[in-house]
Amino acid sequence: MAGRLRAPTGRYGGKTAAQRQAERRERFLDAALELFGGTPGYRATTVAALSEAAALSTRQFYEEFRSLEDVLAALHLKVNAWAEEAVLAAAADARGLPLTERAAAVFRAYAANVTADPRRVRIAFVEIIGVSPRLEEQRLARRARWVDLICAEARAAVSRGEAPPRDHRLAATAFIGSVNGLLHDFSAGWVDATLDEVVDELVRQLLGILRPPGRSPAGPGR
Known part of the structure; x- marks a missing residue:
């Protein structure tokens, strides 16, 4: 090279x-x-x-x-890979649980992995911001991967009759933006809440995406 x-x-x-x-x-x-x-x-x-x-x-x-930018890029991917491994393991363990319990377990696994070490939070949500066009592209690509994961979970919930059919991508993208923004602000000390309160709020948002109020799931799982 x-x-x-x-x-x-x-x-x-x-x-x-x-x-x-x-x-x-x-x-x-x-x-x-x-x-x-x-x-x-x-x-x-x-x-x-x-x-x-x-x-x-x-x-x-x-x-x-x-360069140091190469190191930051590799570390950002590594932090995200750790979180993804935790999410996939939690999803496997939660297989068969009702949607509400499954979604909460999966997201809490993500949050527990990322926030277990404050340095991971800073790498994933603070230091990566605004470094260069290349790293911004990587950050957005990695965010899109999380969006894809949420959409896949939503499609599975629809197929089980636990969630109403709709295009979840826009809502999933908004949710990931909330995760990034809220954990960034929490890490920076700008949020007057405990980590548990932050995670609880994000879980409520995720469940609202998968089963929005006023919309009933269709199919045999109703």
């Missing part, structure tokens, strides 16, 4: 070059979670500071990444 130094090859200390490279990359990402997600934040972190926090050299940094 242009802009990167060639990584060493061969086996050393019982590990292959690929294994050592993967370990270095993880050390940089762990350090980035600490610095980007805590103090001093992405914009005030330097390559030298990140390398020092990872106990690696700047030369090794440029073997793995072209």
Whole structure:
């Protein structure tokens, strides 16, 4: 890849070059979670500071990444992947539950994963904002993936007769915007509420999307 130094090859200390490279990359990402997600934040972190926090050299940094923006991009995807794994596991565990219980369990799994570490909240909802057109495109693409997941859950609820048929995409997009905005503001200290209260409000919004007031599900599940 242009802009990167060639990584060493061969086996050393019982590990292959690929294994050592993967370990270095993880050390940089762990350090980035600490610095980007805590103090001093992405914009005030330097390559030298990140390398020092990872106990690696700047030369090794440029073997793995072209820039700090690349690190933030990788970390943003990783935080979202952790949350998605939690959501999919919760959805599997909640299979067969009524819609209200299932939706609450799935979203609480998401919220618990993201908010378990304040650094994850900051990476997902604060530091990624306004960095560059490239990262904005990534953020919106990842948001669209969450919208797709909600729409798939809604279609499944409709097929079971638990929710009325309609196009859920607009409402799902609005909900994801609410999640991003509310968790961002909570993380920044702008919301006078506990985390549990924030999550409860978002669960109510999600259930309102799947089963809006005044609309009854059709089919055998009525």
